[in-house]
Amino acid sequence: MLRLGAxxxxxxxKRNFIVLSVFLSFFINAFAWSAPxxxxxxxxxxxxxxxxxxxxxxxxxxxxxxxxAIDAAHTVVAVADHSDYPPQARTIPRVASHNTxxxxxILALAPDLVVVWASGFGVDKxxxxxxxxxxxxxxxxxxxxxxxxxxxTLGQLTGHSVSANRAALSYARRLDELTQRYHHQRPVRVxxxxxxxxxxxxxxxxxxxxxxxxxxxxxxxxxxxxxxxxVTVEAVIALDPELIITGVSNSKRPSWFDDxxxxxxxxxxxxxxxxxxxxDTMVRHAPRILLGAEELCSHLAxxxxxxxxxxx
Amino acid sequence: xxxxxxxxxxxxxxxxxxxxxxxxxxPQVLSQLPYLLSSQSPAEPxxxxxxAIVRELRLPRTFLAWLVGxxxxxxxxxxxxxxxxxxxxxSIIGVTSGASLGASVAVVIIGPQIDVWLGxxxxxxxxxxxxxxxxxxxxRLASETPLSAKxxxxxxxxxxxVATMLLVGIAITALAGAANSALAFVADNETLRRxxxxxxxxxxxxxxQRLIFGVFIILPAMFxxxxxxxxxxxxxxxxxxxxxxxxxxxxxxxxxxxxVALAVATSVALAGVIGFVGLVVPHLLRMVVGPxxxxxxxxxxxxxxxxxxxxxVLARSLVSPAELPxxxxxAVLGAPFFIFLLRQRRSHGLQ
Numbered sequence: 001m002l003r004l005g006a007x008x009x010x011x012x013x014k015r016n017f018i019v020l021s022v023f024l025s026f027f028i029n030a031f032a033w034s035a036p037x038x039x040x041x042x043x044x045x046x047x048x049x050x051x052x053x054x055x056x057x058x059x060x061x062x063x064x065x066x067x068x069a070i071d072a073a074h075t076v077v078a079v080a081d082h083s084d085y086p087p088q089a090r091t092i093p094r095v096a097s098h099n100t101x102x103x104x105x106i107l108a109l110a111p112d113l114v115v116v117w118a119s120g121f122g123v124d125k126x127x128x129x130x131x132x133x134x135x136x137x138x139x140x141x142x143x144x145x146x147x148x149x150x151x152x153t154l155g156q157l158t159g160h161s162v163s164a165n166r167a168a169l170s171y172a173r174r175l176d177e178l179t180q181r182y183h184h185q186r187p188v189r190v191x192x193x194x195x196x197x198x199x200x201x202x203x204x205x206x207x208x209x210x211x212x213x214x215x216x217x218x219x220x221x222x223x224x225x226x227x228x229x230x231v232t233v234e235a236v237i238a239l240d241p242e243l244i245i246t247g248v249s250n251s252k253r254p255s256w257f258d259d260x261x262x263x264x265x266x267x268x269x270x271x272x273x274x275x276x277x278x279x280d281t282m283v284r285h286a287p288r289i290l291l292g293a294e295e296l297c298s299h300l301a302x303x304x305x306x307x308x309x310x311x312x
Numbered sequence: 313x314x315x316x317x318x319x320x321x322x323x324x325x326x327x328x329x330x331x332x333x334x335x336x337x338x339p340q341v342l343s344q345l346p347y348l349l350s351s352q353s354p355a356e357p358x359x360x361x362x363x364a365i366v367r368e369l370r371l372p373r374t375f376l377a378w379l380v381g382x383x384x385x386x387x388x389x390x391x392x393x394x395x396x397x398x399x400x401x402x403s404i405i406g407v408t409s410g411a412s413l414g415a416s417v418a419v420v421i422i423g424p425q426i427d428v429w430l431g432x433x434x435x436x437x438x439x440x441x442x443x444x445x446x447x448x449x450x451x452r453l454a455s456e457t458p459l460s461a462k463x464x465x466x467x468x469x470x471x472x473x474v475a476t477m478l479l480v481g482i483a484i485t486a487l488a489g490a491a492n493s494a495l496a497f498v499a500d501n502e503t504l505r506r507x508x509x510x511x512x513x514x515x516x517x518x519x520x521q522r523l524i525f526g527v528f529i530i531l532p533a534m535f536x537x538x539x540x541x542x543x544x545x546x547x548x549x550x551x552x553x554x555x556x557x558x559x560x561x562x563x564x565x566x567x568x569x570x571x572v573a574l575a576v577a578t579s580v581a582l583a584g585v586i587g588f589v590g591l592v593v594p595h596l597l598r599m600v601v602g603p604x605x606x607x608x609x610x611x612x613x614x615x616x617x618x619x620x621x622x623x624x625v626l627a628r629s630l631v632s633p634a635e636l637p638x639x640x641x642x643a644v645l646g647a648p649f650f651i652f653l654l655r656q657r658r659s660h661g662l663q
Contacts, residue, residue: 197433197517224634232516234369235633237361238333262368265361 037156042140043118043126049135052159053113057106059096060117063139063154064089065286066147069171070155070164077109085280085288101125103132113157115139141285144210144293148172150285171287175214178290182215182297186304190217191241191268194279196256198230208247208282211289215297217243237266243303244268245296247279273303313601317614321378324618328374329366331625333633336362373518376526377624377638378617380515380579381589383530385616387572388590389597389609390537393544394568395478401591402576405477405569406446406484411580413488414442416495436522436581443577446484451569453480477569514637515583515624522582533575534613540564541605548603586639588646589616595653 037049057078058064064083067073073089080096083089095105101121106114111134116126118138129136137157141150148168155164190212194200202208204222212219220239221229236244244266246257253276260269268274277299281292330338344363347354348371354363387402395404403409418438453476543564546554555561579586593616594608601607620638623645627638 197435198514199516221633225631226634229631229634230514230516230637231634232333232369232628234365235333235635237365238335238633263364265364 039137039153039156041136041138043123043138045138047135047137047157049113049157053111053135053157055109055111055113056158057095057109057111057114058083059101059114060120060139061085061280062141062150062284062286063115063117064092065284065288066150066154067158069287070151070158070160070167072154072158072160072163075158075160077111078106085286096121101129103128106134107132113137115154115157142205142207144175144207144214144289145172147285147287147289148175151287167287171290174290175293178293178297179214182300183213185216185301188215188217188243188300188303189220189239189241189267190243190245190300191220191236191239193244193246194228196254196259199232199236200228201231203227203229206283207285207289211282211293211296214293215300217296217300233263237263240265240267242267242271243273243275243299245275245277245299247277247282249279252276268303271303271306273299273306275299313597313611314607314614317611317618320618321614324621325374325378328377328621328625329370331629332365332370333628334362334365336366341366368519372520372523373515373624374621376518376523376582377515377620379523379526379530380583380586381620381623382613382617383526383534383575383579384586384590385593385612385619386534386537386609387575388616389594389605389612390540390544390568390572391590392594393547393605394565396548397478398595399591400478402572403485403585403590404481405573406450406481406488407443407573407576408580408585409485409488409492410446410449411439411443411577412585413492413495414445415439415581416492417442420495433517436525439581440577442488443580444573446488447569447573447577450477450480450484451566514639515627516635518582526578526582529578530575533571533578537568537571537575538609538613540568541609544605544609545603584637584639586620586642588642588650589620592646592650592653593619595650599653 035051037047037052039047041047054075055077056067056075058067058076059080061080061083064076064079065085067076068086068089076092078093078095079089080101081094081098083092083094093105093109095102095109098120106129113135114129115137116129116139118126118140123138126136126138137153139150139153141147148171151164151168151171152161155161155168192201192208192212194202201221201224202219203224203226204219205227209219209222220236220241221231224231244260246254248254257274257276260266260274264270277292277295281288281295326338326341329341330336340362344354344366347363348367353367354360384402388400391400391402391404392398394400415435415438418434543554543559546557546559547561547564549557551561576590594612597608597611597615601611620642623641624638627636627641630636630641
């Protein structure tokens with residue numbers, strides 16, 4: 001596996017020189033393994049590495065997805081729970097749950113870099129890791145576009161800038177394509193439901209809102225103050241979404257989703273525009289979010305078509 | 313006072329039917345009343361959607377709020393009388409924390425979305441069972457203390473058993489709290505958020521099944537508790553005095569504990585943990601109508617219902633179209649009021 005990855009990387013490197021001939025990648029590639037690395041993390045702290053990190057711990061499922069996307073997974077020695085994609089990531093040792101960190105296990109693994117999803121674990125835990133003498137990069141991607149930078153950063157940190165830049169470019173291109181294609185179409189009112197009891201949704205500070213607006217949709221609860229506000233059936237009726245989406249982690253249509261059938265006055269229900277989407281492809285700041293975006297955009301497109309058919 | 317509260321009740325319930333994110337004017341709601349009473353849906357299509365909102369969403373929610381509020385306030389009055397302690401509230405015998413633990417266990421183990429019984433979710437059933445189990449443990453431990461068995465004297469034994477019950481209730485509360493926190497390590501982020509939101513109280517899950525479940529358990533329990541008003545009055549004099557006045561004190565205790573446990577476990581299961589209604593409302597009413605339990609419990613029930621319906625109206629409208637957990641509203645209103653009450657305590661109410 002490792003060897004295959006290395007060969008693929010080698011080929012990729014060659015092609016990159018020829019096709020892109022970006023002098024930046026040449027620079028980084030030439031010095032990646034020897035030169036010290038100095039970066040500012042997402043919370044504004046300067047990170048210094050004497051050389052590219054060889055033993056990395058990634059705390060955050062999106063980081064794990066991203067490291068696979070840049071072909072640098074062989075540098076990872078441990079991850080946090082819920083790092084379940086790609087499937088081979090499930091076998092990597094775990095050193096943290098969703099919100100607690102096992103500091104002893106981390107120290108025992110002697111990593112040269114720990115990358116932490118900052119809002120998932122909190123600044124206190126990041127500080128504690130630093131107090132233990134570890135080099136910690138706090139990652140806090142927010143918007144869809146930030147994933148591109150995340151890929152580049154992970155590449156710089158692990159000395160895989162070439163493959164990382166390639167992944168970042170392809171991500172940016174794909175994002176651009178989707179934006180071109182969907183963003184300026186007729187706006188569709190969307191209700192994104194994360195749970196039914198209590199009924200919760202997400203506001204415009206969440207990346208899901210980004211995905212919705214990328215697809216030319218309007219999140220009906222975008223302006224709520226809380227990031228995951230509790231709302232009611234009646235509020236949904238009042239705002240009358242044309243599309244109701246629920247994100248679940250196993251893609252199985254939950255039985256409570258059928259409760260909407262009681263409310264035919266909602267446009268989405270009347271036109272049968274209710275869809276289930278894999279939440280993992282919607283909420284994680286990783287390249288896979290574009291798969292979720294594509295799926296969501298196609299649902300929005302269907303909602304627009306159903307509109308034209310009915311001639312409304 | 314009871315007449316005033318009785319007059320206010322339908323008005324407040326009507327208000328509950330009128331407020332919501334969808335604009336439905338009071339006259340419109342009024343025109344729907346005949347349909348609501350006859351449970352026939354109106355024929356005109358433009359009336360149908362607003363009728364469905366009032367009938368399916370606002371009606372069960374408003375009445376559940378009333379039921380839970382009045383059940384909690386009446387239970388609070390009874391517990392303060394039984395323990396002769398002004399700090400007693402319905403959660404004192406461990407029901408609330410037991411129910412909270414039961415709900416968490418159900419959410420973590422079987423998942424909250426599965427309807428396990430009569431359209432009630434695992435969370436509701438778990439909370440109900442958890443609450444009753446907690447009281448059962450408290451009650452068994454308190455009534456089987458070696459002290460009460462040894463003394464042989466009925467009265468001193470019972471005196472101890474009230475204190476023991478309080479202490480065991482506190483211990484069970486602490487234990488359930490610890491178990492709840494321990495579960496947080498098993499649960500993932502999402503489950504955790506659900507548990508904590510539920511713990512803050514919420515009536516948004518109200519539907520006909522829940523309302524019917526509540527009506528059939530809380531109302532009879534309330535009635536039985538209220539009927540013991542005479543014995544509770546006698547108990548104000550002290551346990552031995554009550555005994556010599558012909559009150560079967562141990563029977564009274566058993567009855568009240570079981571009925572209050574039923575009412576509170578049900579209300580916690582249906583609406584989450586709602587603080588301060590059970591504690592503050594009886595105090596307030598005691599200042600107005602005096603300590604006689606007949607009036608006190610009746611007024612507490614009416615006022616508790618009114619208060620929770622109003623709190624829920626606020627919870628629904630303050631941040632509309634989102635909503636606040638109703639437990640937050642009652643706590644924010646209740647806590648300062650309770651502090652004010654404590655400052656007034658010298659001149660009114662219980663010492």
